[in-house]
Amino acid sequence: MTQWRPGCGGERLRQRARLLAQLRAHFARTAALEVDPPALQRAIAPEHHIEPIRCYDGQQLCYLHTSPESCMKRLLAAGSGDIYFLGKVYRSEEQGEHHNHEFTLLEWYRVGWSLAQLQDETAGLIGDLLGIKAGCAMSYAQAFMQVGGPDPHTATMAELLAWAEQRAVSLPAELERGALLDYLQAVVVEPQLPHEQVVVVNGFPAERAAMAQIDPGPPPVAQRFEVYVNGVELANGYLELTDGAEQRHRLEQVNAQRLVQGLSPIAVDQRFLAALQAGLPAVSGVALGVDRLLMLQCGATSLDEVMPFSQQRV
Amino acid sequence: MLSHTEMKQGKRVLIDDQPWIIVKADFVKPGKGQAFTKIKVKNLMDGRVIERTFKSSDSVAKADVVDVEMQYLYNDGELYHFMNPATFEQVALSEKQVEECKKWLKENEVYEVTLWENRAINVVPPSFMILEITECEPGVRGDTVTGATKPAVVESGASIKVPLFVEIGARVKVDTRTGEYMERAKG
Numbered sequence: 001m002t003q004w005r006p007g008c009g010g011e012r013l014r015q016r017a018r019l020l021a022q023l024r025a026h027f028a029r030t031a032a033l034e035v036d037p038p039a040l041q042r043a044i045a046p047e048h049h050i051e052p053i054r055c056y057d058g059q060q061l062c063y064l065h066t067s068p069e070s071c072m073k074r075l076l077a078a079g080s081g082d083i084y085f086l087g088k089v090y091r092s093e094e095q096g097e098h099h100n101h102e103f104t105l106l107e108w109y110r111v112g113w114s115l116a117q118l119q120d121e122t123a124g125l126i127g128d129l130l131g132i133k134a135g136c137a138m139s140y141a142q143a144f145m146q147v148g149g150p151d152p153h154t155a156t157m158a159e160l161l162a163w164a165e166q167r168a169v170s171l172p173a174e175l176e177r178g179a180l181l182d183y184l185q186a187v188v189v190e191p192q193l194p195h196e197q198v199v200v201v202n203g204f205p206a207e208r209a210a211m212a213q214i215d216p217g218p219p220p221v222a223q224r225f226e227v228y229v230n231g232v233e234l235a236n237g238y239l240e241l242t243d244g245a246e247q248r249h250r251l252e253q254v255n256a257q258r259l260v261q262g263l264s265p266i267a268v269d270q271r272f273l274a275a276l277q278a279g280l281p282a283v284s285g286v287a288l289g290v291d292r293l294l295m296l297q298c299g300a301t302s303l304d305e306v307m308p309f310s311q312q313r314v
Numbered sequence: 315m316l317s318h319t320e321m322k323q324g325k326r327v328l329i330d331d332q333p334w335i336i337v338k339a340d341f342v343k344p345g346k347g348q349a350f351t352k353i354k355v356k357n358l359m360d361g362r363v364i365e366r367t368f369k370s371s372d373s374v375a376k377a378d379v380v381d382v383e384m385q386y387l388y389n390d391g392e393l394y395h396f397m398n399p400a401t402f403e404q405v406a407l408s409e410k411q412v413e414e415c416k417k418w419l420k421e422n423e424v425y426e427v428t429l430w431e432n433r434a435i436n437v438v439p440p441s442f443m444i445l446e447i448t449e450c451e452p453g454v455r456g457d458t459v460t461g462a463t464k465p466a467v468v469e470s471g472a473s474i475k476v477p478l479f480v481e482i483g484a485r486v487k488v489d490t491r492t493g494e495y496m497e498r499a500k501g
Binding site: 047048049093094095096097098099168170171172173175178179181182183185186187190204208210226233236261 | 319339340341342343344345346347348349350352364365366367368369370371372
């Protein structure tokens with residue numbers, strides 16, 4: 001019986017420990033407080049394409065947090081100031097070379113910062129840790145167009161399908177416009193982003209704002225950025241939505257759409273919405289996938305190589 | 315049915331009314347977007363390899379295939395006949411279907427035959443086989459340490475490399491997945 005062995009050896013374990021220490025040192029230097037919100041939640045903030053892991057605490061249905069976002073925003077509304085979380089989050093149905101049900105997330109919030117300031121901090125931190133240059137920034141539309149695609153904000157379905165047929169190996173059946181854009185982003189655009197540098201993409205379509213503010217445009221875009229290195233998405237940042245009524249409306253929309261898709265709705269965290277109602281300060285926040293960062297730091301190609309016990313070993 | 319998260323390497327699926335084996339599965343998901351599973355599948359009938367992509371609400375039918383241990387009987391010039399030693403039921407495979415396994419076929423040896431809707435569609439040899447050497451250069455006595463090898467042919471027809479001391483008539487253990495000589499068979 002050798003299956004008890006971890007997937008990564010001693011050197012990788014030391015690299016992981018060093019990276020966690022480097023991240024904590026960065027926040028000690030820049031005056032953010034480490035917080036450890038609960039993983040076990042009775043209600044969460046539902047998202048369109050993130051499926052929580054459900055469990056039972058002996059009395060009622062619970063969820064393992066898919067992100068520490070709602071509790072961190074409750075802390076911010078209570079006046080915590082800059083805070084960060086470094087710990088595990090859980091997502092059902094996500095497993096692959098760059099996905100694992102349980103993974104280590106770094107999430108932090110800077111009170112009063114613009115999205116551009118947070119973008120610079122994130123790209124700078126990643127660049128330093130990977131020893132590469134901070135690199136370039138481009139809009140979501142530019143990312144499509146630099147690989148020969150049409151403008152994703154204005155292209156017709158026919159134009160997108162024609163480009164997909166020309167570029168993608170195989171197209172899933174019956175895609176709606178949003179799904180087609182997601183597919184093209186994942187299989188055509190992301191792998192061709194510039195390598196060996198930190199690439200920031202922003203200006204995502206407003207439908208993908210989640211908890212970010214929307215710039216009315218035109219075109220209307222989410223105040224949100226993603227950071228990529230070698231085509232791997234590492235971080236996702238928002239100028240946080242502070243309008244409680246708008247946030248409630250978006251979460252209810254997610255559940256309405258889940259019902260249409262035949263999925264069960266997710267209990268919405270009312271205490272999180274109450275915190276927004278009470279007043280969240282102007283704040284920018286970002287989440288960074290630590291295992292993926294470690295994977296790039298080690299030159300590994302899959303999470304299994306840098307996680308002691310990835311999903312296939314538990 | 316297999317949901318998109320159940321589409322894993324080694325699973326056998328039914329696409330376009332034919333059985334395929336998943337040889338590679340990739341899960342992709344952009345930032346806040348939808349999830350997709352890209353699979354590369356190999357046709358169990360003719361070996362063709364294609365790619366298909368599924369979105370998270372999609373599923374694919376499982377192919378109703380089973381693997382049965384069967385004894386190789388004979389080749390009638392056209393078909394290769396196998397028998398289930400438990401039920402004495404016999405099946406036959408075409409030249410094309412035994413192609414990859416052909417050089418390891420030896421009468422009375424037990425192979426893994428894949429059945430789809432009760433029709434035989436593929437055959438896989440055991441990972442290790444004991445086979446007699448039928449052709450090779452004469453042995454060089456004493457040289458057991460240099461690691462030098464010479465070409466040889468085994469009774470099933472496969473060409474392998476063996477150490478210099480191995481003679482015609484010797485029985486050797488071979489890894490059929492790599493075609494490598496392992497050791498002289500004991501007994």
